[in-house]
Amino acid sequence: MIEVRDLTKRYGDTVAVDGLSFGVKPGQVTGFLGPNGAGKSTTMRALLGLTRPTRGAALIGGRPYRELAEPLRQVGALLEARAVHPGRTSYHHLLGLARSNRIPESRVREVLETVGLDGVRRRRAGALSLGMAQRLGVAAALLGDPPVLLLDEPVNGLDPEGIRWIRDLMKRLAAKGRTILVSSHLMSEMALTADHLIVVGKGRLLADTSVEAFIATNSRSYIRIRTPEPERLRDVLAGAGVRADSGPDATLEVTGAPVETVGALVARSRVTVHEVSVQSASLEEAFMRLTGGAE
Numbered sequence: 387m388i389e390v391r392d393l394t395k396r397y398g399d400t401v402a403v404d405g406l407s408f409g410v411k412p413g414q415v416t417g418f419l420g421p422n423g424a425g426k427s428t429t430m431r432a433l434l435g436l437t438r439p440t441r442g443a444a445l446i447g448g449r450p451y452r453e454l455a456e457p458l459r460q461v462g463a464l465l466e467a468r469a470v471h472p473g474r475t476s477y478h479h480l481l482g483l484a485r486s487n488r489i490p491e492s493r494v495r496e497v498l499e500t501v502g503l504d505g506v507r508r509r510r511a512g513a514l515s516l517g518m519a520q521r522l523g524v525a526a527a528l529l530g531d532p533p534v535l536l537l538d539e540p541v542n543g544l545d546p547e548g549i550r551w552i553r554d555l556m557k558r559l560a561a562k563g564r565t566i567l568v569s570s571h572l573m574s575e576m577a578l579t580a581d582h583l584i585v586v587g588k589g590r591l592l593a594d595t596s597v598e599a600f601i602a603t604n605s606r607s608y609i610r611i612r613t614p615e616p617e618r619l620r621d622v623l624a625g626a627g628v629r630a631d632s633g634p635d636a637t638l639e640v641t642g643a644p645v646e647t648v649g650a651l652v653a654r655s656r657v658t659v660h661e662v663s664v665q666s667a668s669l670e671e672a673f674m675r676l677t678g679g680a681e
């Protein structure tokens with residue numbers, strides 16, 4: 387279980403994280419979503435004891451990272467995939483981590499197999515492709531079989547096959563009861579991967595919601611009507627109990643009534659119309675709207 391409580395981090399005049407509070411539950415993938423610079427990496431670094439909060443707390447299993455015994459057994463993290471000594475082989479990189487956390491050597495081959503790198507275990511980390519380096523980072527995160535995983539933009543730089551692989555892996559691990567927090571600046575990616583969303587902007591919490599509820603609230607569809615007589619048509623619709631709001635470019639937007647009803651009312655009104663169409667806002671648009679004021 388992850389808990390962030392009133393977390394604030396200042397760098398000089400910059401407030402990277404501003405009184406942020408949220409919890410992350412086990413058994414599901416939680417997306418940590420926000421535009422660039424929203425404070426996601428800083429929050430993850432605070433959870434991993436890599437940066438000291440100015441105020442508040444970032445806890446894993448109820449404790450700050452520095453109080454965890456054998457931390458790789460408690461939490462696995464993927465931050466910067468290239469943060470591996472380039473001259474070391476994948477195998478030796480993982481072996482070093484295993485030894486310092488009293489993890490049996492046999493676990494190294496296991497995780498290399500899990501991430502599909504066993505065949506290149508003797509290759510130097512510096513000679514790995516970005517996708518392979520990303521997989522090695524995931525292997526290191528899984529080494530201690532931890533109940534909590536933190537992944538910072540894990541799909542960055544991956545090809546579609548790699549993206550699908552990491553998505554499936556996260557879902558599999560969540561289904562086994564792990565607590566998974568994964569950051570991204572792409573709503574579309576999170577809609578496919580996450581069950582729950584923590585949305586941040588300018589270091590503040592903007593939403594803490596299930597993906598299902600976010601989609602239901604934000605991917606609203608509406609009916610757009612273009613007419614040279616919007617006022618007249620609005621009155622006709624209002625007379626039938628259908629509310630129409632003004633949209634851009636002198637259009638009307640109707641929500642809460644089926645297009646069949648609206649079409650019939652328009653036909654009966656004899657008002658000239660140039661368009662009656664059903665529009666759906668994309669999730670990316672909803673996300674931009676939500677975070678727009680926070681960029």
Ligand SMILES: Nc1ncnc2c1ncn2[C@@H]1O[C@H](COP(=O)(O)OP(=O)(O)OP(=O)(O)O)[C@@H](O)[C@H]1O
Nearest residue numbers: 397400401402420421422423424425426427428429
């Ligand atoms: N070490 C640092 N020194 C000074 N400012 C920093 C430092 N780390 C982060 N910041 C600033 O804090 C803010 C939040 O950055 P952070 O990296 O946490 O955001 P993010 O949501 O992870 O975005 P990105 O996806 O771009 O990494 C930004 O304005 C950033 O410039």
